[in-house]
Amino acid sequence: MPRILTLAFILSVQIADAQISSNAIKIRDSVYMAPVTGNVYLVTTPAGNVVIDTATAAMAPDAKKLLTGENHGPVKYIILTHGHADHIGGISLWKEAGTQIIAQRNYVEFVNYVTRLDGFFSPRNAAAFGGLPDEIGPWRGNFGAKIDPTILFNEKYEFELGGLKFELFSTPGETPDHLTVWIPAYKIAFMGDNYAGAGIPEPMSFPNIYTLRGTKPRWALDWIKSIDTVLALKPEIVLSGHGDPIVGNAEITRRLMRFRDAIQYVHDEVVKGMNSGKDVYTLMQEIKLPSSYNLSESFGKVSWSVRGIYDGYAGWFDTNPATMYEEPPSSVYPDLVKLAGGPDPVVQMALQKLAEGKPVEALHLTDVVLAYDAKNSAALKARLKALDYLEQKCRNFIEEGWLQYGIAKAKERLASSNYHPLASGQ
Numbered sequence: 001m002p003r004i005l006t007l008a009f010i011l012s013v014q015i016a017d018a019q020i021s022s023n024a025i026k027i028r029d030s031v032y033m034a035p036v037t038g039n040v041y042l043v044t045t046p047a048g049n050v051v052i053d054t055a056t057a058a059m060a061p062d063a064k065k066l067l068t069g070e071n072h073g074p075v076k077y078i079i080l081t082h083g084h085a086d087h088i089g090g091i092s093l094w095k096e097a098g099t100q101i102i103a104q105r106n107y108v109e110f111v112n113y114v115t116r117l118d119g120f121f122s123p124r125n126a127a128a129f130g131g132l133p134d135e136i137g138p139w140r141g142n143f144g145a146k147i148d149p150t151i152l153f154n155e156k157y158e159f160e161l162g163g164l165k166f167e168l169f170s171t172p173g174e175t176p177d178h179l180t181v182w183i184p185a186y187k188i189a190f191m192g193d194n195y196a197g198a199g200i201p202e203p204m205s206f207p208n209i210y211t212l213r214g215t216k217p218r219w220a221l222d223w224i225k226s227i228d229t230v231l232a233l234k235p236e237i238v239l240s241g242h243g244d245p246i247v248g249n250a251e252i253t254r255r256l257m258r259f260r261d262a263i264q265y266v267h268d269e270v271v272k273g274m275n276s277g278k279d280v281y282t283l284m285q286e287i288k289l290p291s292s293y294n295l296s297e298s299f300g301k302v303s304w305s306v307r308g309i310y311d312g313y314a315g316w317f318d319t320n321p322a323t324m325y326e327e328p329p330s331s332v333y334p335d336l337v338k339l340a341g342g343p344d345p346v347v348q349m350a351l352q353k354l355a356e357g358k359p360v361e362a363l364h365l366t367d368v369v370l371a372y373d374a375k376n377s378a379a380l381k382a383r384l385k386a387l388d389y390l391e392q393k394c395r396n397f398i399e400e401g402w403l404q405y406g407i408a409k410a411k412e413r414l415a416s417s418n419y420h421p422l423a424s425g426q
């Protein structure tokens with residue numbers, strides 16, 4: 001078993017279950033769930049069906065097979081809880097002539113933003129989650145995304161199908177276009193990824209108010225308000241984009257309030273710290289989530305969210321005049337190596353830091369040496385040791401992904417630094 005229960009493992013279990021079963025999960029009469037990578041839901045009515053989210057393109061056919069095994073009715077509406085790829089990959093599979101596709105209006109800019117920067121995001125997604133980057137074609141321009149929705153709304157949208165009323169609310173959180181689907185007759189709320197962003201089982205994880213693969217600010221106060229919107233509906237069932245249903249208003253309230261309060265706590269501590277003049281690194285070190293919230297940090301890390309909130313409010317300038325200019329701190333790293341008399345003393349100091357249990361300081365020191373000599377094998381070996389040390393202690397699967405990425409990169413460089421054309425006979 002790996003050191004931590006990775007998302008891939010959790011999802012692979014879900015996928016395996018879905019593939020073994022020939023049936024979708026019946027939530028109640030006329031509501032079905034296909035538990036694939038990004039749950040897909042089918043709500044049936046006498047006048048046709050509503051599909052909520054569509055999974056990744058790769059998993060969408062499996063989800064469709066499970067759900068159409070329950071009901072073959074015409075698809076009158078597809079509702080997209082948000083524009084992430086694991087929710088919109090199967091739209092074309094479900095879309096029929098006359099199917100209406102509904103999203104919150106921010107969907108348009110969100111998918112344009114993701115498409116605008118696809119060459120930037122592709123390798124980062126691959127690094128964070130493992131696997132190879134997608135093939136990216138020529139730049140599609142600033143507004144090059146395919147916009148599937150036929151109905152866009154701002155705050156609220158309602159419709160009725162087969163006597164069943166659907167209410168859709170704008171609930172920005174993990175993304176600015178998040179929406180919640182509410183079926184009053186069933187007291188079911190479909191929350192997208194605003195609660196269970198990765199389907200981590202109880203005790204849930206703190207969310208990613210910032211995610212390392214790159215994101216615009218995820219505004220904490222919006223997210224809190226959105227959870228309040230869901231709580232005010234008094235749902236009896238909450239269905240998420242990932243993970244299992246939450247059943248019973250008492251349990252839903254307990255979990256959502258705890259989650260909301262944790263976001264509020266971290267947000268407010270950052271704001272108080274900013275107002276008292278503390279810098280972002282101090283706050284990343286100081287702000288800890290009290291254990292009473294009983295949330296792990298296996299998905300979102302509090303320190304990353306502290307920085308996400310800080311930078312979301314303040315941007316990049318840290319008041320140090322040196323930071324205003326184009327030359328980064330690393331521009332003088334080679335000079336520091338020269339001052340030290342060469343790479344060896346700096347590498348030794350990195351190893352010393354590691355021995356003292358300071359792997360991040362060790363990494364910084366290897367950065368100093370590698371700015372002087374990018375293929376310095378002693379520095380690369382020290383770097384690998386520091387990354388291994390961090391990976392052994394790691395309890396967050398996104399952090400683990402980036403550590404493994406760093407290890408692979410260091411090994412690549414080490415292999416090329418050991419390459420001696422004469423020795424290899426070429």
Ligand SMILES: [Zn+2]
Pocket residue numbers: 038084086087193197241242
């Ligand atoms: Zn998702």
